[in-house]
Amino acid sequence: MTDLSSMDAIRAACRDLPQGDDEAARAAAARQATLTKPPGSLGRLEEIAIFLARWQGRAQPVLERVEILVFAGSHGVAARGVSAFPAEVTQQMVANFAAGGAAINQLAGVAGARLSVIPLDVERPTGDFTCGPAMSETAFIHSVRAGFEAVRADADLVCLGEMGIANTTAAAALAAALFGGAGEGWVGRGTGVDDAGLTRKADVVNAALAFHGGALADPLAALRLVGGRELAAMFGAALAARRLRIPLLIDGFVCTAAVAPLARLAGHGLAHALAGHVSAEAAHRRLLEELGLAPLVDLGMRLGEGSGAAVAVLLLRAALACHNGMATFAQAGVAGG
Ligand SMILES: Cc1cc2ncn([C@H]3O[C@H](COP(=O)(O)O)[C@@H](O)[C@H]3O)c2cc1C
Numbered sequence: 001m002t003d004l005s006s007m008d009a010i011r012a013a014c015r016d017l018p019q020g021d022d023e024a025a026r027a028a029a030a031r032q033a034t035l036t037k038p039p040g041s042l043g044r045l046e047e048i049a050i051f052l053a054r055w056q057g058r059a060q061p062v063l064e065r066v067e068i069l070v071f072a073g074s075h076g077v078a079a080r081g082v083s084a085f086p087a088e089v090t091q092q093m094v095a096n097f098a099a100g101g102a103a104i105n106q107l108a109g110v111a112g113a114r115l116s117v118i119p120l121d122v123e124r125p126t127g128d129f130t131c132g133p134a135m136s137e138t139a140f141i142h143s144v145r146a147g148f149e150a151v152r153a154d155a156d157l158v159c160l161g162e163m164g165i166a167n168t169t170a171a172a173a174l175a176a177a178l179f180g181g182a183g184e185g186w187v188g189r190g191t192g193v194d195d196a197g198l199t200r201k202a203d204v205v206n207a208a209l210a211f212h213g214g215a216l217a218d219p220l221a222a223l224r225l226v227g228g229r230e231l232a233a234m235f236g237a238a239l240a241a242r243r244l245r246i247p248l249l250i251d252g253f254v255c256t257a258a259v260a261p262l263a264r265l266a267g268h269g270l271a272h273a274l275a276g277h278v279s280a281e282a283a284h285r286r287l288l289e290e291l292g293l294a295p296l297v298d299l300g301m302r303l304g305e306g307s308g309a310a311v312a313v314l315l316l317r318a319a320l321a322c323h324n325g326m327a328t329f330a331q332a333g334v335a336g337g
């Protein structure tokens with residue numbers, strides 16, 4: 001059992017991370033070289049197959065148990081007029097997920113993934129982080145643990161998603177705390193705020209940076225002070241996946257900001273992660289660049305819910321279909337291998 005009972009225990013767990021399986025990755029790369037195609041001709045599909053081999057610890061990885069975990073949380077900062085939608089949409093969308101009516105229900109279906117939606121005290125918004133902490137240590141630890149415990153040890157791939165009106169503002173504040181710069185450089189239109197809304201978002205982020213000051217220098221404290229329950233849970237799930245050596249597929253701006261503290265706490269903290277997509281949220285590309293992550297797809301999506309990760313599962317399936325299903329030069333009697 002991983003001790004996550006205090007901020008220090010979580011911090012320690014983040015610094016004690018297993019590496020991937022080099023042997024399996026080497027064997028997968030060797031297999032790629034024998035398949036009936038010019039070496040390297042499948043580009044990133046080859047890299048994906050080798051990545052999955054490394055983090056599943058087998059030369060021929062599988063995607064039989066793909067888990068999409070969508071965490072939901074409510075934000076006190078929603079009262080500051082930072083979203084184009086009212087705060088109650090968070091709970092209404094949780095009901096919509098349960099009824100099968102959301103985009104992620106459809107995308108999980110085509111991705112062949114199991115969707116789990118985990119609401120985190122959605123009836124209780126976090127604190128307004130412009131004038132206090134978003135979460136107490138107790139609430140934060142509870143959310144990190146909920147995320148950690150949502151990861152099943154037998155999963156072949158974990159995909160993360162979120163629902164929480166106003167959470168693009170929390171994500172922008174977190175990104176600013178982790179990587180520096182003012183609110184203007186990290187906010188985007190989220191659900192579609194107008195220019196005045198965008199200015200309000202930047203003002204809210206700047207107010208949070210000024211209020212919390214030096215306390216934000218610690219990545220874990222930053223996640224607690226300006227994040228949200230669903231962001232803390234995504235962080236906990238990313239940590240669990242890493243400790244279980246399960247590959248992780250991350251989603252858009254909010255998800256990327258939530259897991260970024262893992263990379264700030266341990267240099268290779270996100271080595272088990274692929275970026276499913278780059279969202280249209282203004283600062284997502286910048287955030288991915290800060291983390292050295294190259295997104296798999298760029299479809300102009302800006303939804304959240306794990307939707308970009310779910311779409312990217314299709315590419316992972318394409319990569320493994322070739323990796324596991326193609327004939328070798330020797331098997332096919334093709335010259336030149
Ligand atoms: C109907 C609806 C469904 C959603 N599904 C995801 N989001 C996305 O939008 C929210 C973040 O944007 P902002 O910071 O502007 O509030 C999050 O809930 C996110 O998951 C949705 C938003 C709405 C309105």
Ligand SMILES: O=C(O)c1cccnc1
Pocket residue numbers: 168190191251252253254255279280281284302303304305
């Ligand atoms: O990229 C995201 O995560 C995102 C963008 C807009 C709205 N909600 C989430």
